[in-house]
Amino acid sequence: MTETRDTESDSEYVTLTDSVSNKSVDLPLLSGTEGPKVIDIRRLYAETGYFTFDPGYMATGSCASNITYIDGDKGILRHRGYSIEDLAEHSDFMEVCHLLLFGELPTPAQKEKFEHDITYHTMVHEQLNFFYRGFRRDAHPMAIMCGVVGALSAFYHDSTDITDPHQRMVASYRLIAKMPTIAAMAYKFSIGQPFIYPRNDLSYAENFLHMMFAVPCETYEINPVVADAMDRIFILHADHEQNASTSTVRLAASSGANPFACIAAGIASLWGPAHGGANEAVLKMLTEIGHKKNIPAYLDRVKDKSDATMLMGFGHRVYKNYDPRAAVIQKSCHAVLNELDIKDEPLLDLAMELERIALEDEYFVSRKLFPNVDFYSGIILKAMGFPIGMFTVLFAVARTVGWIAQWNEMIADESQKIGRPRQLYTGVGKRPYVPLEERG
Numbered sequence: 326m327t328e329t330r331d332t333e334s335d336s337e338y339v340t341l342t343d344s345v346s347n348k349s350v351d352l353p354l355l356s357g358t359e360g361p362k363v364i365d366i367r368r369l370y371a372e373t374g375y376f377t378f379d380p381g382y383m384a385t386g387s388c389a390s391n392i393t394y395i396d397g398d399k400g401i402l403r404h405r406g407y408s409i410e411d412l413a414e415h416s417d418f419m420e421v422c423h424l425l426l427f428g429e430l431p432t433p434a435q436k437e438k439f440e441h442d443i444t445y446h447t448m449v450h451e452q453l454n455f456f457y458r459g460f461r462r463d464a465h466p467m468a469i470m471c472g473v474v475g476a477l478s479a480f481y482h483d484s485t486d487i488t489d490p491h492q493r494m495v496a497s498y499r500l501i502a503k504m505p506t507i508a509a510m511a512y513k514f515s516i517g518q519p520f521i522y523p524r525n526d527l528s529y530a531e532n533f534l535h536m537m538f539a540v541p542c543e544t545y546e547i548n549p550v551v552a553d554a555m556d557r558i559f560i561l562h563a564d565h566e567q568n569a570s571t572s573t574v575r576l577a578a579s580s581g582a583n584p585f586a587c588i589a590a591g592i593a594s595l596w597g598p599a600h601g602g603a604n605e606a607v608l609k610m611l612t613e614i615g616h617k618k619n620i621p622a623y624l625d626r627v628k629d630k631s632d633a634t635m636l637m638g639f640g641h642r643v644y645k646n647y648d649p650r651a652a653v654i655q656k657s658c659h660a661v662l663n664e665l666d667i668k669d670e671p672l673l674d675l676a677m678e679l680e681r682i683a684l685e686d687e688y689f690v691s692r693k694l695f696p697n698v699d700f701y702s703g704i705i706l707k708a709m710g711f712p713i714g715m716f717t718v719l720f721a722v723a724r725t726v727g728w729i730a731q732w733n734e735m736i737a738d739e740s741q742k743i744g745r746p747r748q749l750y751t752g753v754g755k756r757p758y759v760p761l762e763e764r765g
């Protein structure tokens with residue numbers, strides 16, 4: 326493969342030469358605003374008769390996007406140009422939602438209107454409440470989320486026409502606004518408490534805490550420290566370019582499916598322990614390890630290739646450095662525990678020791694495995710009073726805006742096509758049909 330510059334048009338391309346036929350094809354080289362250049366292989370099959378083979382998309386860009394940028398080697402994450410550290414420190418979740426959806430941080434007037442519009446979509450259709458009764462009380466809340474969010478398309482018929490930009494925006498607002506309500510209802514159902522209706526005088530994070538933890542017979546005082554931490558956790562999980570669940574949303578949407586169905590597909594993908602389900606898995610892992618003295622034996626199992634044990638909350642397809650979100654959450658962990666007067670959280674001590682040992686271990690160093698966003702988030706969520714089964718649900722609540730922003734970007738892109746990968750067929754070739762009586 327050679328890289329060439331076409332001096333007349335100043336466009337760059339790479340030349341692929343087939344060593345069998347000796348034929349060459351020039352493939353355009355595309356440049357984004359940042360990040361590595363990309364070989365445009367769209368004409369490859371038409372011109373050569375070859376497909377590419379890239380299971381797991383190790384080297385494949387599935388779309389162009391101007392929402393989120395990650396430099397995995399340097400540990401950089403930016404939304405619309407703003408660093409995640411700046412957003413986590415100076416912004417709030419509603420601003421970040423506006424930024425992801427519309428490309429800019431809101432002006433004061435825009436912010437007021439955006440918050441108002443989101444707030445007035447937080448209630449769900451009363452009939453939706455009855456859906457919950459169809460679930461077992463011990464159902465995992467993510468199972469309930471998949472079902473109930475998918476069912477939204479049965480209720481909000483006036484925002485399912487994806488060709489209408491106004492309907493798309495109404496669906497976007499509805500999903501961002503209703504997700505905390507649906508999530509809190511899943512929790513309330515699991516513990517047998519009445520559903521708590523949203524309150525429009527509260528912020529997004531406060532309202533979520535209220536719907537989660539209030540009961541009708543008492544006044545619920547929102548702890549501002551917990552509300553701030555909640556808001557920051559929402560910011561840190563809001564978007565992460567073409568991760569598995571976002572790619573799932575885009576693929577589902579590429580067929581023209583309605584937004585509620587697409588987001589339900591994203592929730593299903595997020596649930597897996599290799600993705601958003603890792604926050605729950607980390608807490609289970611720390612509980613299983615139990616004590617610092619057990620860390621070396623646990624890491625031996627992780628490093629043993631005949632054992633399926635993984636160090637949950639470690640490793641990332643893109644980050645070959647510390648996940649910047651993990652760094653922010655780790656710092657927040659200490660602050661929240663201090664503010665909540667939790668003097669000693671054995672799981673945090675254990676996690677920090679586990680991180681320290683892993684980061685000095687040749688296995689993790691050579692593979693560039695660092696803590697990711699899920700490593701510390703469970704500890705902070707536990708301190709805030711969330712049950713472990715809700716951890717991935719919180720991720721889904723926060724990621725909804727990212728899914729929706731990416732969905733809107735894709736639908737508005739006129740070059741968008743149905744997603745349809747090809748395959749390397751490895752099955753048997755053509756063979757004659759054998760009648761039943763001749764088989765055996």
Ligand code: SDX
Pocket residue numbers: 564565567568569598599600601603627634635636637638639640641642643692694697698699
């Ligand atoms: C999220 O993509 C995103 O952006 C996701 C996310 C988002 O915001 O949307 O950031 C959120 O999903 C975070 C990731 C949460 N998952 C976990 O914490 C689960 C544990 N991590 C691993 O399963 C894994 O690291 C992945 C799934 C996150 C990434 O997998 P890759 O990119 O396919 O890497 P790999 O499996 O090919 O690993 C490379 C090597 C392998 O060893 P060798 O075969 O080369 O010897 O590293 C090893 C792996 O076995 N490895 C691990 C490990 N992660 C990778 N070994 C032990 N423990 C681990 N956690």
